[in-house]
Amino acid sequence: MSKKQTFEEELAEAKSTIPTIEGFTLVTCVAAQVRASYRKTDQKQLSIILQFPDNYPEQPVVIELTSKTLSDKLLNGMMKLCDDEIKKYIGKSQVLPVMRFVREFMINNPLCVCNDEIATVKKDLLNDEDKIKLKQDTSQIIMKIVQERYNMNLKITVPDLYPSQQVQIEAAESNFPDILKVFFVGQAVEIARKCVQPPGKPNTKGPPFKPRPSLLEVCSFLIKDCVKRYPLESCAVCTERVLLEDPEGVTKDPRKRVERVYCGHLYHHGCLAKYMKTPPFKDGKFCPTCGKQIFHDKWKVSAELAEARWAHKQARQRELAEVTDFLS
Ligand SMILES: [Zn+2]
Ligand SMILES: [Zn+2]
Incomplete structure (x- = not known):
């Protein structure tokens, strides 16, 4: 465009062009105010309101952005960017450059x-x-x-x-x-x-x-x-740290392997195994740290079964002790 547009010509061009830019709806286009809305997705929607100072376009257009979905902090940041951008168009038509700048910002900044x-x-x-x-x-x-x-x-x-x-x-x-x-x-x-x-x-x-x-x-x-x-995190049973200090380190002791139970607390494998096999069993076993019941695939036994196993082990130990007494 070689000849400088008059304000009336700029408004006429804005009126015919804005509705053709993808995502835009023109609401008002008069000398007092130009208002358009832009929509990319349900979330990425905003209104652009332009007001013209007396000596426009020698002075920059006044830009306001509003949105029901985007945050005020983002809108304030965008308005600042628009203000900086529009300085490039002092003395020239500013309406379409602002609209295009806002649209490009929304497209190029999806994380907004x-x-x-x-x-x-x-x-x-x-x-x-x-x-x-x-x-x-x-x-x-x-x-x-x-x-x-x-x-x-x-x-x-x-x-x-x-x-x-x-x-x-x-x-x-x-x-x-x-x-x-x-x-x-x-x-x-x-x-x-x-x-x-x-x-x-x-x-x-x-x-x-x-x-x-x-x-x-x-x-x-x-x-x-x-x-x-x-x-x-410390082991809920022995209170030592569960993860090795050195992540690359390998423990040879399988009892030091990490187990995570339902409540989120960590145990050493050996500590948890021992704890799960030790009474009381009534109503299940509970995490010593938080008191929540322990659910773990490897220890899905009922209280009765755990009790029976415990009793059996105790009886076996007594028997062994008797045998040892007899032999000594
Ligand atoms: Zn432990
Ligand atoms: Zn817990």
């Missing part, structure tokens, strides 16, 4: 839907030794979480339809023992699923199920309840 969750992860869950990198081009959050000499590399993908769709836990390389690694990822996937899928048995009393954001819940579990917790 979980902006606040990411800020909370950084502030409340991570510390100096951990690393986090946002990859907007693939909509992924890459993290390396560290505790003592243990670590976990996480790749979390935020889908386009987030938060209606849950985050995907893509990879989780780590130097934790396999038994914990499998639990960490399996449980994280389950937490994410529960955020978006209604429970099998619907809760008829409460409000209807609504999908909720899964990123922070998943990160909180993996960081706080797994990686930061277990390297410091």
